[in-house]
Amino acid sequence: MAQQHLEPTDPLAGPVTGDALAGYLRSQATEFLRALRRHREGGAEAQGPEAPVDAARALRRSVRRISASLHTFRPLLDTDWSESLRPELAWLSGTLGMEHAYESRLERLLLALHRLSGAVFPAQGTGPTALTDRPAPAPDRGNLTVGAAKAGALLDRQLTLARTRAHSTALQALGSSRFHAVADTIAVLASEVPLAKSATGTDLRPLAEAAQERLDDAATALPLVTAGHPYNAEALIHGLSPDPSPHPQDAPWHQVRLLLRLHRYAREVLSPAVDVRLLSAGQCLDRHRDASEAAAAAASAARTPRIAPATAYALGVLHADQRHEVEAARFAFQQCWQKQAVST
Amino acid sequence: MAQQHLEPTDPLAGPVTGDALAGYLRSQATEFLRALRRHREGGAEAQGPEAPVDAARALRRSVRRISASLHTFRPLLDTDWSESLRPELAWLSGTLGMEHAYESRLERLLLALHRLSGAVFPAQGTGPTALTDRPAPAPDRGNLTVGAAKAGALLDRQLTLARTRAHSTALQALGSSRFHAVADTIAVLASEVPLAKSATGTDLRPLAEAAQERLDDAATALPLVTAGHPYNAEALIHGLSPDPSPHPQDAPWHQVRLLLRLHRYAREVLSPAVDVRLLSAGQCLDRHRDASEAAAAAASAARTPRIAPATAYALGVLHADQRHEVEAARFAFQQCWQKQAVST
Numbered sequence: 001m002a003q004q005h006l007e008p009t010d011p012l013a014g015p016v017t018g019d020a021l022a023g024y025l026r027s028q029a030t031e032f033l034r035a036l037r038r039h040r041e042g043g044a045e046a047q048g049p050e051a052p053v054d055a056a057r058a059l060r061r062s063v064r065r066i067s068a069s070l071h072t073f074r075p076l077l078d079t080d081w082s083e084s085l086r087p088e089l090a091w092l093s094g095t096l097g098m099e100h101a102y103e104s105r106l107e108r109l110l111l112a113l114h115r116l117s118g119a120v121f122p123a124q125g126t127g128p129t130a131l132t133d134r135p136a137p138a139p140d141r142g143n144l145t146v147g148a149a150k151a152g153a154l155l156d157r158q159l160t161l162a163r164t165r166a167h168s169t170a171l172q173a174l175g176s177s178r179f180h181a182v183a184d185t186i187a188v189l190a191s192e193v194p195l196a197k198s199a200t201g202t203d204l205r206p207l208a209e210a211a212q213e214r215l216d217d218a219a220t221a222l223p224l225v226t227a228g229h230p231y232n233a234e235a236l237i238h239g240l241s242p243d244p245s246p247h248p249q250d251a252p253w254h255q256v257r258l259l260l261r262l263h264r265y266a267r268e269v270l271s272p273a274v275d276v277r278l279l280s281a282g283q284c285l286d287r288h289r290d291a292s293e294a295a296a297a298a299a300s301a302a303r304t305p306r307i308a309p310a311t312a313y314a315l316g317v318l319h320a321d322q323r324h325e326v327e328a329a330r331f332a333f334q335q336c337w338q339k340q341a342v343s344t
Numbered sequence: 345m346a347q348q349h350l351e352p353t354d355p356l357a358g359p360v361t362g363d364a365l366a367g368y369l370r371s372q373a374t375e376f377l378r379a380l381r382r383h384r385e386g387g388a389e390a391q392g393p394e395a396p397v398d399a400a401r402a403l404r405r406s407v408r409r410i411s412a413s414l415h416t417f418r419p420l421l422d423t424d425w426s427e428s429l430r431p432e433l434a435w436l437s438g439t440l441g442m443e444h445a446y447e448s449r450l451e452r453l454l455l456a457l458h459r460l461s462g463a464v465f466p467a468q469g470t471g472p473t474a475l476t477d478r479p480a481p482a483p484d485r486g487n488l489t490v491g492a493a494k495a496g497a498l499l500d501r502q503l504t505l506a507r508t509r510a511h512s513t514a515l516q517a518l519g520s521s522r523f524h525a526v527a528d529t530i531a532v533l534a535s536e537v538p539l540a541k542s543a544t545g546t547d548l549r550p551l552a553e554a555a556q557e558r559l560d561d562a563a564t565a566l567p568l569v570t571a572g573h574p575y576n577a578e579a580l581i582h583g584l585s586p587d588p589s590p591h592p593q594d595a596p597w598h599q600v601r602l603l604l605r606l607h608r609y610a611r612e613v614l615s616p617a618v619d620v621r622l623l624s625a626g627q628c629l630d631r632h633r634d635a636s637e638a639a640a641a642a643a644s645a646a647r648t649p650r651i652a653p654a655t656a657y658a659l660g661v662l663h664a665d666q667r668h669e670v671e672a673a674r675f676a677f678q679q680c681w682q683k684q685a686v687s688t
Contacts, residue, residue, distance in 0.1 A: 145584055313656040
């Protein structure tokens with residue numbers, strides 16, 4: 001029985017000290033350097049067209065984790081060092097993420113346009129859930145209404161332009177002296193972690209627990225009772241609002257998404273065990289964020305001057321569809337979170 | 345125990361014969377005549393502006409019930425009489441119902457436009473469900489976007505015109521010799537029901553059970569598993585379809601709505617006890633039908649030539665909103681129906 005309490009995969013088993021944090025940061029820094037090398041080789045070597053994309057994703061992945069650790073375990077790290085590195089990591093993460101964000105936003109919107117046109121993608125299915133009594137899919141009619149086609153072309157033009165710009169910005173960033181300074185700092189981190197003097201003997205767990213508490217507090221403040229009622233019609237409530245930034249209701253959910261990620265990364269420092277429920281909850285909030293931004297992109301495209309009414313109509317349907325995706329994601333998060341609350 | 349089995353409110357307690365049907369038809373015919381008198385007096389006497397509306401509703405109410413009884417209990421009634429009356433009742437019910445349908449469709453769409461604009465109607469609330477953690481409603485901003493206001497004006501124009509025409513048609517119908525013939529037939533029915541010779545000793549219950557079976561079969565054939573998954577995204581799947589009649593998926597639900605009504609009225613003949621669950625299930629399907637038709641009206645308004653893109657955008661959002669109401673109504677019906685299936 002005592003053995004079980006000391007099981008190494010239980011993050012709460014015994015004190016975890018600064019050494020664990022140092023080990024985690026070193027391994028993330030190593031991942032960063034490896035991804036950077038792959039990214040630089042990506043253009044030259046024949047690794048397939050996906051290689052630079054994967055490398056960029058791996059870069060972002062390690063940057064997010066280093067940045068999160070600097071935040072959560074701040075008292076254990078050299079203050080000057082972490083305070084100067086954190087904004088640089090935020091800049092890098094933001095800059096590297098934009099291209100992918102525009103790309104996946106366009107993909108999401110075009111997929112939705114086809115779904116709403118009754119066209120069927122055999123591989124992807126048409127709904128968010130695997131259902132058992134769905135009738136056999138109709139053959140792809142392969143034709144959109146004029147409005148849907150024009151809306152798709154407009155979104156393609158706008159988001160491809162934004163993506164291209166984001167690509168240039170990312171390339172410029174990766175070639176900048178600012179980036180080289182960050183990369184140098186992370187290269188040093190791969191071998192030597194600037195822990196605060198007190199860190200070696202200090203228990204990490206209270207800091208990780210504080211991250212969890214921040215998450216719990218923010219999640220508890222969400223309108224989860226509403227979200228748990230299917231078809232509560234909350235997400236589209238400002239769908240035609242004259243307010244230029246009509247979705248302040250999304251912000252607390254975005255905030256919980258960030259806090260959940262901080263909590264998840266803090267757990268990673270303590271234990272390599274993956275909490276599947278945390279992953280699922282995070283995926284719900286990723287979907288919430290993606291749908292929220294896709295809805296905004298459709299609304300923004302509809303404000304393009306001189307578009308045809310049919311195009312505007314299709315963009316209106318698309319906007320509402322994505323706002324309902326927002327609502328669906330909140331419902332899914334509520335279901336997931338409730339299970340979590342019951343089982344812990 | 346035997347007493348309980350013979351309890352008079354249990355429709356299956358003992359044989360119910362043609363006398364019960366005759367009594368039911370007489371009372372419905374009396375209701376019809378009373379409503380007709382109130383309707384005719386409505387213009388002359390000071391009964392408030394609602395009186396003719398209530399009288400028209402009461403007229404439709406009794407016509408639907410007489411018509412349903414003629415259908416369900418056909419073998420018990422004089423064939424020539426019922427075969428000649430049924431199409432007349434269908435004509436009357438359809439003609440009298442149109443004005444109200446256009447009126448409530450417009451009301452539903454304008455309410456949705458205001459809800460989607462973030463404007464709050466204190467009395468009506470903003471969502472389909474009473475929720476406990478909804479934040480205090482923001483004060484009515486009282487302004488719509490240009491698009492929402494123009495969409496509202498367009499719908500108002502189109503549906504008010506349709507309603508006015510329906511009103512004239514109904515008035516013409518009520519003054520026609522065709523109507524007077526129906527009214528005369530019903531006046532006779534109020535005192536003398538033309539039962540078939542065999543009816544007096546025949547049990548009504550097998551015919552009522554057959555009506556229930558037709559309902560059960562049709563409800564079982566609905567995609568209830570899909571409908572029971574919240575946010576299944578089925579209802580909007582043809583939201584931008586080039587198909588001019590894009591919602592064949594609604595037809596089986598409309599059919600179940602009619603069969604449920606036939607079953608409910610057949611139960612009324614057997615027993616005055618109201619089955620609340622049947623009422624609720626019927627209300628879900630009414631809401632389904634109303635949202636389906638409102639969505640079609642928004643789509644149709646968007647095809648008006650030379651509308652502004654902002655108007656078309658608002659109509660697109662509105663269409664999608666109502667299609668999600670369709671989906672919500674299916675979910676609510678599934679929940680209601682499932683409970684019913686478990687408890688019977």
